[in-house]
Amino acid sequence: MALINCPECGKEMSDSAAACPNCGCPNPNNKKAKKKIDKKIIVPVCLVVVAIICVISLVGIILNLNPANRYLSLFNARKYDEASEFYVEKIKDNAESVEKIEEKQKSEIDLIYNEFEQGKIEYKDALDGLSVYKKAM
Ligand SMILES: [Zn+2]
Known part of the structure; x- marks a missing residue:
């Protein structure tokens, strides 16, 4: 405090x-001090908001515009007809997406096989589990 x-x-x-x-x-000094504080708060808040918007947009882009992810999200939502259509339209000719999907689904199929082998699921359930992968391709 000064005079x-x-x-x-x-x-x-x-x-x-x-x-x-x-x-x-x-x-007049007091006003300035208040303004300085306001600026100090507003700038980081703006940066955080911008950063959050960027992250949300990026996640949205990655999840929805990446054809492989779009396909997998349709598949996981059990929209097999839609997934199948999407596969023919957007994925068939995209080697990178095909590879990604096959990798992901192979691990899921392996999981079903493993569960069946370990007696965790019935033969019929294993077949049902595997049939959805044929349906959507
Ligand atoms: Zn005075």
């Missing part, structure tokens, strides 16, 4: 006072 001279009456006042105790003139 400054009032810009109106010239008398000394605290630099943290809201106004001059002598004439009531608002303390």
Whole structure:
């Protein structure tokens, strides 16, 4: 805390006072300090908001525009007809997507085989589980 001279009456006042105790003139230093604090808060808040928007957009792009992910999300939602259509339209000719899907589904198919071998699921359930992969290809 320091003393400054009032810009109106010239008398000394605290630099943290809201106004001059002598004439009531608002303390210019105090206003500045408040503005500085506001800026200090607003800038990081804006950055955080922008960062969150970027992350959400990126996740959205990765999940929806990546054909392999789009296909897998349709598949996982059991929209097999739609998935199958999408596969023919957008994925068949895209080696990278085909590879990604086959890799993902191979691991899921292996999981069904393993569960069946370990007696965790019945033969019929294993067949049902595997049949959906044929349906959508
Ligand atoms: Zn004053």
